[in-house]
Amino acid sequence: MQGLASLLAVVVRLFLPDKKQKDKDDNKEDKPLANLLVVDDDPDIAHVLKQGLLKNGFLVNAFTNPEEALQNFQSNSEDYCLMLSDIRMPGISGIKLARRVKEINPNVKVILLTSFEIKDNEFSKVFPSMQVDGFAQKPISIKDLTNKILDIIGESKKRLYQ
Amino acid sequence: MTMRRTGSHHIESVIEWFEIGLEEGENGILVYPNTQTFREIYMQYVKDQLVAREEQKENVDDNNNNDDDYHDNNNIRKEQLLMPRIILIATFYDTVNAVKHNLSAVGIDVQSHIDDGSLLIVDAFDGYYPNIDGMKKLVASLSKRARKEGRIGVSAIVNMGFFFLYDGDKAASELISYETSLPSKTDGGNVRGFSCYHARDYKNLDDSQKKKLLTQGQKKSLEVIESCADVAFDA
Numbered sequence: 152m153q154g155l156a157s158l159l160a161v162v163v164r165l166f167l168p169d170k171k172q173k174d175k176d177d178n179k180e181d182k183p184l185a186n187l188l189v190v191d192d193d194p195d196i197a198h199v200l201k202q203g204l205l206k207n208g209f210l211v212n213a214f215t216n217p218e219e220a221l222q223n224f225q226s227n228s229e230d231y232c233l234m235l236s237d238i239r240m241p242g243i244s245g246i247k248l249a250r251r252v253k254e255i256n257p258n259v260k261v262i263l264l265t266s267f268e269i270k271d272n273e274f275s276k277v278f279p280s281m282q283v284d285g286f287a288q289k290p291i292s293i294k295d296l297t298n299k300i301l302d303i304i305g306e307s308k309k310r311l312y313q
Numbered sequence: 314m315t316m317r318r319t320g321s322h323h324i325e326s327v328i329e330w331f332e333i334g335l336e337e338g339e340n341g342i343l344v345y346p347n348t349q350t351f352r353e354i355y356m357q358y359v360k361d362q363l364v365a366r367e368e369q370k371e372n373v374d375d376n377n378n379n380d381d382d383y384h385d386n387n388n389i390r391k392e393q394l395l396m397p398r399i400i401l402i403a404t405f406y407d408t409v410n411a412v413k414h415n416l417s418a419v420g421i422d423v424q425s426h427i428d429d430g431s432l433l434i435v436d437a438f439d440g441y442y443p444n445i446d447g448m449k450k451l452v453a454s455l456s457k458r459a460r461k462e463g464r465i466g467v468s469a470i471v472n473m474g475f476f477f478l479y480d481g482d483k484a485a486s487e488l489i490s491y492e493t494s495l496p497s498k499t500d501g502g503n504v505r506g507f508s509c510y511h512a513r514d515y516k517n518l519d520d521s522q523k524k525k526l527l528t529q530g531q532k533k534s535l536e537v538i539e540s541c542a543d544v545a546f547d548a
Contacts, residue, residue, distance in 0.1 A: 192348070239406055242513030244478045267436065268409050
């Protein structure tokens with residue numbers, strides 16, 4: 152009997168998630184932070200960037216051939232929020248690609264990446280005619296890159312990510 | 314003259330062209346199909362010119378004997394072997410450190426060759442910007458040093474990617490103007506210049522621009538095609 156009493160005394164508490172918190176979590180897990188176009192002629196770097204940014208909640212299309220990346224962008228320009236591109240690539244350089252992307256959709260943000268030391272003079276030839284939203288020097292951690300992207304695409308998405 | 318080489322032996326073909334196809338004082342144009350092929354070309358060339366040369370020198374030392382004629386000839390040969398040519402690699406799509414890493418990976422003691430003045434690796438961007446003639450000045454100074462040090466000459470392997478970095482109609486004409494300013498041959502010259510173009514960059518030039526690039530300077534050229542099709546020569 153005593154055993155039964157103790158058994159009946161067991162209280163089962165179910166902790167239901169707070170609705171607002173749940174919505175926020177669902178949003179974080181299901182809804183990508185932004186749709187990114189990643190272009191780097193080095194397949195290893197393109198792969199690492201894609202995997203790292205996917206893990207951090209972005210939707211990523213990565214290309215090693217800038218011509219193919221441009222074709223994809225031409226067909227889906229409204230879907231993309233930001234392009235992350237290497238600068239020195241054969242065929243179409245990151246500088247040329249950024250210009251064409253901005254011509255097609257000026258709302259798309261652009262970050263240029265380079266393994267080379269970023270020298271002002273490298274870009275002075277094309278500035279101020281060129282609208283690039285940010286630069287990053289490789290190697291860069293995915294965390295730093297994510298923060299840079301979030302800084303550029305907007306504070307609201309940054310809050311969602313945090 | 315344009316020569317097209319394809320197939321699995323393309324690296325050997327390019328090295329042969331570097332060593333025999335072009336004479337001292339000549340400038341030529343190489344079109345390579347991808348970055349990895351370009352890496353393999355400069356790695357093999359540096360290995361042949363600097364590492365294999367050192368091994369030959371060791372053999373000369375080992376074969377020393379007392380025969381006077383043999384000794385004299387051997388000394389001349391040894392002296393030649395002691396003073397290898399200067400190799401300049403002006404990289405564009407790989408960083409200077411990446412080139413050093415690639416060379417080290419195939420057993421080349423990069424730092425010792427840099428220290429003894431036989432190898433120089435630079436970012437091609439710095440050779441063309443802000444002064445487009447910077448690379449010419451660098452090569453001229455290396456040519457002078459090679460003569461002073463009794464070296465055979467200079468090999469300048471220069472990636473031309475810089476000329477495709479920026480947009481604009483002037484880009485191609487700037488390239489053609491630069492390329493034609495390099496003489497196809499300088500009598501008594503000691504520089505072999507190789508202007509190296511990635512095929513994707515070269516494809517950006519239209520037919521008339523390609524023709525100007527090759528014919529205005531009367532340059533010898535070699536186009537390496539990626540597929541394993543037949544070997545084709547164009548005169």
